[in-house]
Amino acid sequence: MAQKPSIPKGTRDFSPQELAKRNYIFDIIKNQFQLFGFQPIETPSFENSNTLLGKYGDEGDRLIFKILNSGDFISKVDDFTYSSKNSSSIAPKITEKALRYDLTVPFARYVVMHQNEIDFPFKRYQIQPVWRADRPQKGRFREFYQCDADVVGANSLLQEVELVQLYDGVFTELGLKGTTIKINNRKVLSGIAEVIGAQHLLIDFTVALDKLDKIGEEKVKEEMLVKGISESAIAKASPLFSMSGTASEQLSQLESLLSDSEIGLAGVSELREILETVNDLGLKSANLALDVTLARGLNYYTGAIFEVAVSEGVQMGSIGGGGRYDDLTGIFGLKDVSGVGISFGLDRIYLVLEELELFPKAINQSLQVLCLNFGAKEGLAALKLISRLREQGIKADLYPSAVKVQKQFKYADKRNVPYVILLGEKELSENQFIVKNMKTGEQKTYSLNTPESFLSSL
Template identity: 50%
Template sequence: MSKPSLARGTRDFGPDQMVKRTFIFDTIRRTFQRYGFQPLETPAIENLSVLMGKYGEEGDQLLFKILNSGNYNEKLSEQDWQQDTKQLTGKISEKGLRYDLTVPFARYVVMNRGTLTMPFKRYQLQPVWRADRPQKGRYREFYQCDADVVGTDSLLCEAEIVMMLHEILPGLGITDFTVKINNRKILTGIAEAIGAAGQEGPLCVAVDKLDKIGKEKVLAELRERGFSDESINKLEPMFSLATENAPFAQLRVWLSASETALKGIEELEQVWQMTEGFGLTTPRTQLDVTLARGLSYYTGAIFEVKVNNVQIGSISGGGRYDNLTGTFGVPGLSGVGISLGVDRIYDVMDELDLFPKDQTITTRVMLTNFDAQAAHYGLGVLHELRQAGLNAEMYPDSVKLKKQLDYADRKQIPFVVLIGSEEMGSGKLTLKNMRTGEQQSGTVTELIDRIQA
């Protein structure tokens, strides 16, 4: 008999955790819907042809591949087994678990473009999987909450992403956070300015690790990737400008020779102006020119959200992608989106003790069960309580009252309705407040009013 265990990087969520997670989901969902986004779900399993090549070299390595069913090695030769891992994988695996929600969304848009109202705004709350090394705040299975708009290149979409983040996070009790924003066009201009035109891809992969490994190791990685010492020395303004709040003027001077960079700077300035137009009085936004986001499909604005003064890294990220649907044969559909990591948000809220105290309560009132007659009488009462919108349950067995009250106490049920022969005779039920010990009597309607009050 094997001992039960969990796969590394995955977790069970008991009732206490699920109530808190549901609070996060509901808060995010309400905001997405308020901004006109519609719900969507896609399969956990996608064809590898859909997933591969969309996340960069490192992302492809973190994809969970699924072995072909049946005798997958039946048609393999000895020579096949001697090939490198990438070539062999293509012959024994055709499917994989989704790495994020954006690429499946792009695949959905292409397959259903004839029926969608454009621009198409969708939100998606589903798990994703990455074959990463598990550590604090990093899991192999985790939930993402995405909101994307496809079919428009309007910068209003970027501004509304900023506004949604400023609603969702305070709605969860998170007030000390920073929304970092950059633009891939600026990074392209930086590559040109340091004499490494066309190398913005490797530059982004390395710079994206700045928070994790520090400046010196980023520079060392750039050398390993073939960047010259001259180019690396010219990169210095990138790190000094990262400490400025909105260094648009300084960027224009440094990157004046790059039309692409100037376009990116102009786009970000418009986003800043729009959020001011929305009336965002205390913006927690920061232009961070070192923000790269490792995913290779971003082409415009990129976002990352960090909660200040906590151990956990970013809790949200996203950006503009102009070419993602083009990889599926439909070019010209620009999109932009944001993704919130529920598991990291949960850990942050847990660390900062931000969950509402009554969120652990799932049942508001419990009915006692003294005998068969009282239980039968209680069925009508139970129905009335639920019809009034109260979460209610009856203890299923006729046992001693102490055991029933212990059950209610352990589940943190705040009210218990006691139904005995006296209550059935008079029609006046007894309501016990489990927090104060106070008891009151009244009709079902009167008790409902007291509980709701």
């Protein structure tokens, strides 16, 4: 007996109905990207390992899917290394490529390789799958799509403002009201690490802080202690955990906390400018909120950072995020090229729209008209009719075989087809066809010579 097939954990098959909903989201995001002047690019699904490793921090590196070298790769490992059973020592000898973890680092690599072909500032969007060896759970998969928009070659904070507007535009068109765009600045976090005496442990500090909404204050403090951050340093940072008030009031508190940190005060100044500009311009449906504990664990962020949360009572992690990464291209040899970008979490957005029933009712309507099949002669006439309807942009099809009419109607019902055409021997002899409205049961007769008259009922 053949073994029942399966797919790897954290991956999914998608039905036609599911793809229709995903494409609905894709189309809205792509349309907004283009409205804001972003251009599309694509990069390979896998990169050289040295392109990816070391760009996401230790936790990120552990989630990168590595690709084994082709051929007898194990023969290239010497006996000493092999017997050590140390994966970090063996890996470089048996794998040189890896599936991309995100779209930002490959984009930085793209900019460096194509810098002489690019007109700066370069606004690009990219919609492609990425892979992470994460533990699968609701809203978290090992293979998923990212929808990124980035600007490189412009250090103006107006870029951050535009990206907030872009988020707002997408979520407004999707019907997601009350979405919260949280903002912070890595310079603020660097300043805090500086004033508490933990500047050398900045990465450990931000990685732990980034888990606040997941594991709570006490667990975050425990993790900081484990990472070597002293109790006195954590105590100095404690105002972060209880900061409240308006954005302006919190910024004032940060200024007081960071009075001895030049970089920290620079971050506060940038936050104030972005928040005030967005407030002046206004947003349609989203809210921009300061979150002084937002850290985002990726190492390459250097300025403003964003994370998007749904506010409509849906239990879901972030559905978007991003930030400024002024030095990312520098790791590939191209210095002084500023960058800032955001990403949309397609799969989580899908789950939110599904739970809130925000998908259009007719989204599963992949076929507008089905012509029943009454035999070879009638089928040929039906194909001619269908061709004329398709020329008018109507999604039409002919049932492939002349089976029982009841079975064909059942098929139309399952496909959610609103109109069924009956073109039998009698209708053909009278040069007519009948259209049945599947919802109301009403039937109307039209001339084969002028099938376009039927279009007004669609």
